[in-house]
Amino acid sequence: MKTGIGAKVPRKEDARHLNGTAQFVGDIKMSHLWEAAYVRSPLAHAKIKSITKPEGFEDRVFSMADMVGLGPIAAQSTLPTYNQSNHWPLAKDKVRFVGECIVMCVAPTRAEAEDLAEAVIVDLEPLPVHVTVDTALAPNAEKLHDEWENNLFLTTQFDTDLTEIRKTAAVVVEREYSTARQCMAPMEGKGALAYWDGKADQLVIYTSTQVPHLIRTGLAECMGLDQGEVRVIAPDVGGGFGYKCVLQPEELTVGWAAKHLGRPIRWTEDRREHLTAGANTREHKYKMTAYADDTGRLLGVDADIWVDVGAYSVWPFTACLEAAQAGGNLPGPYDLGAYACRTYSVATNKPGFTPYRGVARPGVCFAMELTIDAIARAVGRDPLDVRRLNLVPGSKMPYTNITGKFYDTGDYPEAARQAAEMIDAKSFAKRKAEAASTGRHLGIGFSSFTEQSAHGTKVFASWGLALVPGYEQAMVKLAPTGSVEVKSGNQTTGQGLETTIAQVASDWLSLDISSIKVTMGDTGMTPYSTGAYASRGMVMAGGAVSKASEELARRIRVLGAHLLQCKAEETELKDGAVFRGAASVSLKQIAQAWYLRPDLLPDNIETTGMEVTEGYKPTIDTGVFTYATHAAVVEVDIETGKVDILDYVIFEDCGTRVNPLILDGQSYGGAAQGIGTALFEEVIYDSAGQPLTSTLADYILPGPAELPSFRLGHSESPSPYSRHGIKGVGEGAAIAPSGALVNAINDALTPFGAEINSIPATPHRILQAIFDARDA
Ligand code: MCN
Numbered sequence: 001m002k003t004g005i006g007a008k009v010p011r012k013e014d015a016r017h018l019n020g021t022a023q024f025v026g027d028i029k030m031s032h033l034w035e036a037a038y039v040r041s042p043l044a045h046a047k048i049k050s051i052t053k054p055e056g057f058e059d060r061v062f063s064m065a066d067m068v069g070l071g072p073i074a075a076q077s078t079l080p081t082y083n084q085s086n087h088w089p090l091a092k093d094k095v096r097f098v099g100e101c102i103v104m105c106v107a108p109t110r111a112e113a114e115d116l117a118e119a120v121i122v123d124l125e126p127l128p129v130h131v132t133v134d135t136a137l138a139p140n141a142e143k144l145h146d147e148w149e150n151n152l153f154l155t156t157q158f159d160t161d162l163t164e165i166r167k168t169a170a171v172v173v174e175r176e177y178s179t180a181r182q183c184m185a186p187m188e189g190k191g192a193l194a195y196w197d198g199k200a201d202q203l204v205i206y207t208s209t210q211v212p213h214l215i216r217t218g219l220a221e222c223m224g225l226d227q228g229e230v231r232v233i234a235p236d237v238g239g240g241f242g243y244k245c246v247l248q249p250e251e252l253t254v255g256w257a258a259k260h261l262g263r264p265i266r267w268t269e270d271r272r273e274h275l276t277a278g279a280n281t282r283e284h285k286y287k288m289t290a291y292a293d294d295t296g297r298l299l300g301v302d303a304d305i306w307v308d309v310g311a312y313s314v315w316p317f318t319a320c321l322e323a324a325q326a327g328g329n330l331p332g333p334y335d336l337g338a339y340a341c342r343t344y345s346v347a348t349n350k351p352g353f354t355p356y357r358g359v360a361r362p363g364v365c366f367a368m369e370l371t372i373d374a375i376a377r378a379v380g381r382d383p384l385d386v387r388r389l390n391l392v393p394g395s396k397m398p399y400t401n402i403t404g405k406f407y408d409t410g411d412y413p414e415a416a417r418q419a420a421e422m423i424d425a426k427s428f429a430k431r432k433a434e435a436a437s438t439g440r441h442l443g444i445g446f447s448s449f450t451e452q453s454a455h456g457t458k459v460f461a462s463w464g465l466a467l468v469p470g471y472e473q474a475m476v477k478l479a480p481t482g483s484v485e486v487k488s489g490n491q492t493t494g495q496g497l498e499t500t501i502a503q504v505a506s507d508w509l510s511l512d513i514s515s516i517k518v519t520m521g522d523t524g525m526t527p528y529s530t531g532a533y534a535s536r537g538m539v540m541a542g543g544a545v546s547k548a549s550e551e552l553a554r555r556i557r558v559l560g561a562h563l564l565q566c567k568a569e570e571t572e573l574k575d576g577a578v579f580r581g582a583a584s585v586s587l588k589q590i591a592q593a594w595y596l597r598p599d600l601l602p603d604n605i606e607t608t609g610m611e612v613t614e615g616y617k618p619t620i621d622t623g624v625f626t627y628a629t630h631a632a633v634v635e636v637d638i639e640t641g642k643v644d645i646l647d648y649v650i651f652e653d654c655g656t657r658v659n660p661l662i663l664d665g666q667s668y669g670g671a672a673q674g675i676g677t678a679l680f681e682e683v684i685y686d687s688a689g690q691p692l693t694s695t696l697a698d699y700i701l702p703g704p705a706e707l708p709s710f711r712l713g714h715s716e717s718p719s720p721y722s723r724h725g726i727k728g729v730g731e732g733a734a735i736a737p738s739g740a741l742v743n744a745i746n747d748a749l750t751p752f753g754a755e756i757n758s759i760p761a762t763p764h765r766i767l768q769a770i771f772d773a774r775d776a
């Protein structure tokens, strides 16, 4: 069976995940291992007056004053209006959100460490709290960071002149939208275990991360160590989703404590820590005006976007990634001629933002897709027709959009048409009318988007990041036994990259993936990689593996040709052997000649070796663009506000598909998370900045009972700008569900004149919208 690009092979990583032999940070056993617990701030904003430690435990209880030599997390940006925050791994003078670490306690067990944490007394003097962007931006608002002028990390703007359009547009649609704060909720929370390896003279840290090499760079910098003195190992990681692609304060304190105590120290995030202190994302507010002609053709969009990014900037992506991406991505897949947008990254007394699957695009897609439907209602046309009228058509590809994004290949209206066909949009009006005759309320909704993936270095530079990711390296080796080893510093966190990069190597080397051993995520064993985020793994790590495999294949043929006594050009590499006509030598024979019997090879043989490391750089600045349309049919119970998803389809194009099985999984998982965004998930804070959703009974994740049976369709428009025509896709399915579902809900609510513009669309919000429309 062929196991190369395009093959539906089961994942290499599945066996260990299914039989329980995978090793996560929490599974690691080590002698003398102690566990850590933190004293976390009970207040959202306060001055630290004093810290009193329990007597006799000085060697187990640490404040920032004890952690000499450990620096703050200080993400830098070159953007002119950027304000930098210093996030001390243990709060120094002030605390700025509930859950911020103040004191670290270590003990032989977590329970003992928690008891110690209970015994620490922290005296706090409360300060005024900002839980909304409005209070944070009010004149004379209490500042989170004393040295700043206000509470803004950054403002950005796009500016096309809209004066003429404002005068002439037949239709003007104005809306305000909002999206809730969310957590990522991976199955495995964050965790880190560190120890000092005396022989290697190195700090070794196992951490649940998507970006082991970045963590090594960041950790070395904050701890004042040379990078050679740090080894970061990502063991099995139970979901990352963006949360695990930044340097966390706990990684630093665990590292410091291990080095200074001379024993292994581990911290494992519990669910409450995850929901309240570690992970926050997604909270946007929009004020949008869209201009269109009387056919619904978009003429221009004017928007203000506020992002409530919390108290601190994450390293290395800063607090501004979300808003910068929002401003750049709001036009989405549409052919838009004029665009003005101002974004505000606002500091509030909540945990800082980390990236989350889709980064900003679930918000902008929601805002744009609802606006398209609002325009359709205003001009009295079918939303699907208005959508297709405005989507960038295949005939215009490649297409540079209004914010400078280069859409490489595809036919966006065609994807919308396919989705409509799959969900049988044509007969929906009849279905809806039949349901209405029995008092049921059905609606249909669509949502289209592009997924920028594998961005080039210039994109990261344009976001002002001081550390600009972009390249990727990989090593591919013919082992003495004739099997192949692939080493990548990228990391698999559930997305199947361990299998798919083996599939890429399999294509070049004509070996079954069971003979290709993949090692990822250990800085001691793999070449530098900035890791798994921005849907870059398949294009970038796959690209580097492809280049290295191609070169290794060439070298294998050179050796094979010597053994077959012909020229390399006369040989073919197939079925695990080098052929000259019917004569062949196996990869095993070639490997053995190279490693064990070099006397069989001529003296003038090329000695570059059977280990090849290659780098990959994107050939196009803005990356390659996957696109899709999601469509949903829902039923809204107008007595209870409950939404049932009756049908859900996704039509997607991510260029060449490496593993269709894995890709289906990516769509199911992403769409499930997007449905959480649309209908269920919301981190709620009270006016004092206290988190009210600190357990999974309060923070509602969709489970199998809430999810539909997704139906998927595909086309393949390979990109000419990546190896094998591959485009990234890991984030995509999380982007569109809010648009599709809320458009469907609003379609169902039309008889009541009600409209939902805030997510999640909970029963409460739906009933409120119905009451408001009735009372209006
Ligand atoms: N793939 C493929 N063919 C393509 C593109 C991708 O077969 N043309 C497969 C590959 O196995 C690849 C996966 O799909 O690993 C996702 O592809 P890609 O878009 O390259 O994304 P990355 O590998 O860089 O993974 C990160 C991405 C992001 S940014 C988030 S967030 C996310 C996501 O993937 N986190 C995930 N999907 C996730 N899936 C799981 N199960 N767990 C996570 O933490």
Ligand code: SMO
Residues within 6 Å of the ligand: 210, 240, 241, 242, 243, 245, 355, 356, 357, 358, 359, 532, 533, 534, 535, 731
């Ligand atoms: S949020 Mo994904 O790690 O880019």
